[in-house]
Amino acid sequence: MPEDSSETKAPTKLDVDRPPDFKFHLAYGVYSHAWDENSSDAARTRLNELISSLSKDDSDDGYHAFYAGIQEYRSDSMVFRSGRMRIQTQRKRDWQKRDTRDRRDSRHR
Numbered sequence: 001m002p003e004d005s006s007e008t009k010a011p012t013k014l015d016v017d018r019p020p021d022f023k024f025h026l027a028y029g030v031y032s033h034a035w036d037e038n039s040s041d042a043a044r045t046r047l048n049e050l051i052s053s054l055s056k057d058d059s060d061d062g063y064h065a066f067y068a069g070i071q072e073y074r075s076d077s078m079v080f081r082s083g084r085m086r087i088q089t090q091r092k093r094d095w096q097k098r099d100t101r102d103r104r105d106s107r108h109r
Helices: 002-007 020-038 041-056 059-072 092-107
Strands: none
Touching: 020 041, 020 059, 041 059
16 A cells, blocks of 8 residues: 555755755755646656756766657757847948948938
8 A cells, every 4th residue: 555655745846956056056946846737647747757867967968868859858959959040230330331321311301
């Protein structure tokens, strides 16, 4: 009988936060938010597994695996794209010419 009571026991939220470790603290915040949003016992058990494995493996691969695994349990997930973005710039002289032209045009309207 004691085995049956442990199987029906609801999972509890783990308190393994380490505030001095910034990366882990952020990951724990993501875990905590996902825990609060999901009421399913299976989802909460999986979230516990993810954060406990991250607390044991604190490498970059561990973080990558954590965020890849927790992605399906997050409702606020935003898609981040790695790679380069194109930033359009202009020369200072071009900006000065356009600015003086715009000011002159606005004075004479």
